[in-house]
Amino acid sequence: MRLSAFLTIPRVLRHSDAIGADLPPDEAVVVDAPDPSLRVALAAAAAGDHGPAAELLAATREHAQWERRDACVSRLARASLHHPGWLDAWLEASPEDPDAVLVKADQYVHQAWQIRTGARARHVEADQFRAFHAVLRDAVPVISAAAELNPDDPVPWRIALTQARGIQAPREVFDSYLAEAADRDPHHEGCHVQALQYLCAKWYGSHEEMFDFAERAAGQAPPGSRLHALPLQAVVEYLIADGAADGPGPFAQRAEAAVSRAQALSESYAPGDREAAGFRNHLALVLWSTNRYEEALDAFRGIGVHATTFPWTYFGDARAEFLEARSDTRVELAMKVPFFRRPPGPPAAGAPDWERALAPRSVAIASTGPTEVAQAALICGHSLRTAPAGDRHTYVEIVPEPVRGRRAGLLPHDPLTSAADNFTTAEDWPALVLHRTPERSSFTLLHRGRQVAEHVWETAAPAADHTEAGATAAALARVYGLTDPRPLAHVLRATGDPARHQGELVAALGLPPLPPGYGGDQEILARLPGARVLARRGFLAGMRDTMTTKDGVHPEAAAPDEPHPAGWWVLRTAALLFFTAAAVYAWWTPDIGWFRSTVSSGLAVYYAAKLVRALRRRPVSSSRPPAAS
Numbered sequence: 102m103r104l105s106a107f108l109t110i111p112r113v114l115r116h117s118d119a120i121g122a123d124l125p126p127d128e129a130v131v132v133d134a135p136d137p138s139l140r141v142a143l144a145a146a147a148a149g150d151h152g153p154a155a156e157l158l159a160a161t162r163e164h165a166q167w168e169r170r171d172a173c174v175s176r177l178a179r180a181s182l183h184h185p186g187w188l189d190a191w192l193e194a195s196p197e198d199p200d201a202v203l204v205k206a207d208q209y210v211h212q213a214w215q216i217r218t219g220a221r222a223r224h225v226e227a228d229q230f231r232a233f234h235a236v237l238r239d240a241v242p243v244i245s246a247a248a249e250l251n252p253d254d255p256v257p258w259r260i261a262l263t264q265a266r267g268i269q270a271p272r273e274v275f276d277s278y279l280a281e282a283a284d285r286d287p288h289h290e291g292c293h294v295q296a297l298q299y300l301c302a303k304w305y306g307s308h309e310e311m312f313d314f315a316e317r318a319a320g321q322a323p324p325g326s327r328l329h330a331l332p333l334q335a336v337v338e339y340l341i342a343d344g345a346a347d348g349p350g351p352f353a354q355r356a357e358a359a360v361s362r363a364q365a366l367s368e369s370y371a372p373g374d375r376e377a378a379g380f381r382n383h384l385a386l387v388l389w390s391t392n393r394y395e396e397a398l399d400a401f402r403g404i405g406v407h408a409t410t411f412p413w414t415y416f417g418d419a420r421a422e423f424l425e426a427r428s429d430t431r432v433e434l435a436m437k438v439p440f441f442r443r444p445p446g447p448p449a450a451g452a453p454d455w456e457r458a459l460a461p462r463s464v465a466i467a468s469t470g471p472t473e474v475a476q477a478a479l480i481c482g483h484s485l486r487t488a489p490a491g492d493r494h495t496y497v498e499i500v501p502e503p504v505r506g507r508r509a510g511l512l513p514h515d516p517l518t519s520a521a522d523n524f525t526t527a528e529d530w531p532a533l534v535l536h537r538t539p540e541r542s543s544f545t546l547l548h549r550g551r552q553v554a555e556h557v558w559e560t561a562a563p564a565a566d567h568t569e570a571g572a573t574a575a576a577l578a579r580v581y582g583l584t585d586p587r588p589l590a591h592v593l594r595a596t597g598d599p600a601r602h603q604g605e606l607v608a609a610l611g612l613p614p615l616p617p618g619y620g621g622d623q624e625i626l627a628r629l630p631g632a633r634v635l636a637r638r639g640f641l642a643g644m645r646d647t648m649t650t651k652d653g654v655h656p657e658a659a660a661p662d663e664p665h666p667a668g669w670w671v672l673r674t675a676a677l678l679f680f681t682a683a684a685v686y687a688w689w690t691p692d693i694g695w696f697r698s699t700v701s702s703g704l705a706v707y708y709a710a711k712l713v714r715a716l717r718r719r720p721v722s723s724s725r726p727p728a729a730s
Contacts, residue, residue, distance in 0.1 A: 147597030209240030330380030332359035526550030542599035
């Protein structure tokens with residue numbers, strides 16, 4: 102490690118928690134989150150009902166909402182790969198339905214790419230290529246039928262452009278498909294994106310041709326069209342191409358123009374707008390990869406919780422890559438802030454309403470009583486609220502604090518998981534930490550201070566792998582003393598309704614039901630009888646209370662500091678000014694030795710710390726704790 106990098110570690114530890122503090126937590130981020138109506142259609146399709154999907158696509162067709170129709174068809178086609186029964190039933194009932202046929206056509210294309218995978222051609226086996234081309238050839242009559250059943254629809258031609266790229270169609274075929282798409286919607290984003298893929302260097306074109314096409318389409322697009330960000334996608338394709346990892350090179354000016362155009366387009370959309378998520382994710386990737394971290398942080402703020410599969414899937418798991426790039430941006434910015442300087446805060450507007458609504462709701466169920474949890478959690482670094490859950494369990498939640506503890510800011514997990522990781526250490530009882538957002542529900546099982554199992558349900562995600570679900574179920578059964586893990590595996594592999602499946606798992610484990618209000622308000626345990634607040638303690642105070650509190654007794658709440666009189670403030674402020682001036686003079690004057698200079702500096706720091714601590718003294722919770730605490 103270089104010395105310069107070593108010296109920046111204290112800056113990262115001090116500032117990384119504050120920089121980007123207004124970003125949504127990791128648990129809230131969902132890849133390709135559907136809008137409410139599409140969510141309903143996907144959940145119904147997973148249950149075997151095609152009715153909501155038929156109503157949704159019929160509305161997009163009747164109102165000529167081609168962009169929305171394209172997005173819905175693609176998501177439904179992907180869902181049909183994992184739950185094909187609903188689409189088969191739809192086609193059997195209405196074989197000439199243009200919407201059902203269109204989904205079937207896109208299903209062929211998605212199935213073909215699933216066989217091929219997204220790997221480079223040199224890494225794809227010959228058998229994969231044969232199956233890939235066979236499925237794409239089977240798609241031709243279905244794509245033609247979809248185009249004939251709804252002649253004004255550009256979406257079949259987007260599917261045709263994707264199919265043409267896969268079967269290595271000659272340029273004249275590609276040009277004819279693109280012309281047909283332009284006749285129906287000259288500014289259709291999906292068709293242009295597929296055309297750009299055909300023209301990029303990794304397929305059948307070149308960097309020059311790709312940039313020319315993207316810039317021409319952006320120049321002809323109406324104001325506010327997402328096609329203004331098409332050159333940015335060309336930049337991404339160039340940056341990930343072989344031999345172009347060091348930067349734009351000969352395309353530097355065109356890349357800079359593409360970024361500026363995309364930033365201007367982003368400003369015309371509200372923060373967190375789902376419609377802007379696609380090009381904002383491309384923008385964040387380009388800015389982050391070119392070390393423009395301040396601008397990248399602004400892009401991540403605009404994205405909010407709406408990560409997208411592309412472009413992050415080029416580098417691995419899309420969600421993991423997105424979160425890693427976002428975290429790296431915060432760390433890089435923290436490294437640039439001097440240790441004693443206050444880091445730049447979030448925009449004055451603060452967290453928007455949509456951000457608060459999508460923040461994860463979290464609660465833990467510990468398999469022991471509230472007193473045992475409170476005694477084990479004295480040094481967890483967070484303020485907790487506990488409430489009895491039956492005779493042998495305890496609900497636990499985090500109490501929000503205006504100022505996070507220093508140890509809490511250094512922990513890698515979300516606050517409740519970090520706290521459970523701490524208070525289950527050396528204990529025989531486990532804790533199940535549950536998180537829920539509108540699109541995503543998850544759990545993490547912690548036992549004896551280590552993570553035993555975890556699982557995520559998402560609205561539109563396919564069923565979990567059978568082997569993986571079985572291993573997770575076996576781990577859960579072992580910790581909770583269940584003899585048959587198969588019912589647990591069945592719940593883990595369920596799809597369509599994450600919140601319901603999370604509740605089913607809790608019931609299958611024999612745990613108390615989820616507390617009333619979970620998934621709605623942030624703090625829900627305060628309304629339950631017997632709720633108590635365990636205030637965050639410093640490390641030394643927590644160790645002292647751990648050793649002095651008797652078994653079977655709930656630890657007393659930390660005594661609040663008495664308000665200081667005016668004389669206290671005057672004396673310590675005067676002392677701070679005096680010793681600060683003495684320290685400056687001592688270090689400035691060469692005749693004064695290092696010992697006296699160090700002493701005066703230490704005293705100045707001591708009085709500064711006393712004043713800062715007094716200024717930051719605030720209530721622990723947003724709601725007053727019960728008198729019993």
